[in-house]
Amino acid sequence: MFEIAKLRRFVMCGLLGLILTGVVSCLKSPTQAPQLEFWTMELQPKFNDYFKDAIGKFEAANPSIKVHWVDIPWGAMQGKIQAAMGAKTAPDVVNLNPDFAIQLAARNAWLNLDPVLTKGENKEYLPSIWQAGTLDGKAFSLPWYLTTNVTIYNQELFTKAGVPKPPTTYQELAQVAKQIKEKTGKYAFFTTFVPEDSNDVLESMIQMGAQLTDKQGKAAFNTPAGKAAFQYWVDLYKQGLLPKEALTQGHKQGIQLYQAGETAMLSAGAPFINSIAQNAPQIAKVSAVAPQITGQTGKKGVAVMNLVVPRTTKMPDAAVKFALFITNATNQLAFAQASDTLPSNIKAVADYKTKLESGDDKSALDRGKLISAEQLSQSEILIPPLKNLDVLKKAIYENLQAAMSGEKTVEQAVTDAATTWDAGK
Structure with a gap:
């Protein structure tokens, strides 16, 4: 009899607990939004x-x-x-x-x-x-x-060199670089050939009409357009129109050179103008802005x-x-x-x-x-999405450097870069 009474109390308590749980549930706030x-x-x-x-x-x-x-x-x-x-x-x-x-x-x-x-x-x-x-x-x-880069340029150096306006194409850039160096002793610009630092050289190849890879992912730059792009950079370097540290220093060096008045142009996003004003106010005073430089394709990155x-x-x-x-x-x-x-x-x-x-x-x-x-109407992502982009950059940049330093001909450098990419991609 005693055990039955205990069981009844247990069941009643359990039922009471369920009832109270239900009441508490009803009192809770509505279900939270997902x-x-x-x-x-x-x-x-x-x-x-x-x-x-x-x-x-x-x-x-x-x-x-x-x-x-x-x-x-x-x-x-x-x-x-x-x-x-x-x-x-x-x-x-x-x-x-x-x-x-x-x-x-x-x-x-x-x-x-x-x-x-x-x-x-x-x-x-x-x-x-x-x-x-x-x-x-x-x-x-x-x-x-x-974000898209523009050309920030030093009007004072352009005036001293007798250059009326900034270049819009790589062809014009080569001519302006020679004139600025001859008239002022300064470099027109700095581009890095350090593969870990920048895609600028790869983008320039595409702007000049070269194709990096084909639909199968194999090298597609061992062509007249690709060789012409290699030759362009090799010629500038061998003519002394690029700083020697372009082979060893990254984009920060380009910024420092521009802010020190040692180069006439800098490729950067427009907001970087404010950084120049803070770091080099005298250079900022003579700086102006022009469109991004491109090749015969007219493409902008x-x-x-x-x-x-x-x-x-x-x-x-x-x-x-x-x-x-x-x-x-x-x-x-x-x-x-x-x-x-x-x-x-x-x-x-x-x-x-x-x-x-x-x-x-x-x-x-x-x-x-x-x-x-x-310039957004002319802008696009220039470099196609590639799983091993760093491998491609290294192959191109290192062989381009070898041609710039005279270790290889341009033709050999392009062939070796393409072979390296196809073997290791």
Whole structure:
């Protein structure tokens, strides 16, 4: 009898517990909105206010979605996203560059955007920039912000050399380099041939009409155009029109030489004008801005940042909606103005130029930004996405250096570079 009573009390307590649990559950707040995780590259803390405002507006318009913003250091992003995808804990929207994004696109890592972009959203972006986010005709990313170099030049040195305006092509650059050296004793410019430091020489080859690789990924620069590009740089160096440290020093050396008044030109993003003003105010006073130098192709280089949506996302619709929101005309324009970058949205580019064109007294920075925006119609990612780009750069740069120092003929240098790439790619 005693055991039955104990059992009854136990059952009653258990039922009471279930009832109370139900009551407490009813008293709890409504189910939290699903959280969308958004990763960017090194944008905190400078742009905290921008993203707080943008995310706040998105959440107000989409109360069923909450956004968690995570900022990753630039050098850590590649490893972190690969690890997260391997562990199936990838975020829902990720900020990457096309070089790395397309490598993972080849492994089917990203959501195919074509089936979900049904309102012609692709027409809202610059065509050449949109193309950089496609693979095998399928869109895997939305373009975001851009940067493109301009030519910053020393007007005082140009006047002393009797050069009326900065060169626009590599052919003109060779002529100007000779005139400046003869009249002033200074170098016209500095370009590094250190493979770990810069893609500038590879980009110049493409601008001059050479092709780096074919559709199978094999070397395609062992051609008359490729040899002509090699010959161009070899001639400049052998004629003493490039500083000797171009073979051993990186891009920082070029900056130092320009700020010291030892070179007449510098290829950099327009915002670098402010750095010159801080570091070398006397040089800044005589500096002006011109379009990026190109070859006979007329192509100009651009660096692109984009947004991708991992296929593993549990919120594909929300992720795409958020990515489209961040890259729409209003938000791209606001971010471009806050960051001194360029938008990739066509309407945002037009509005960006209109704002810069208004007003009579433009600063050197504003003129540089306007030139950057105006040359976007000719800009594209010059170097095709390659898994082993560093191997290709090393093969080309080292053989080019050998030709510049007289160890090889140009023809042998080009042949050896192509052979090295094909053997080790």
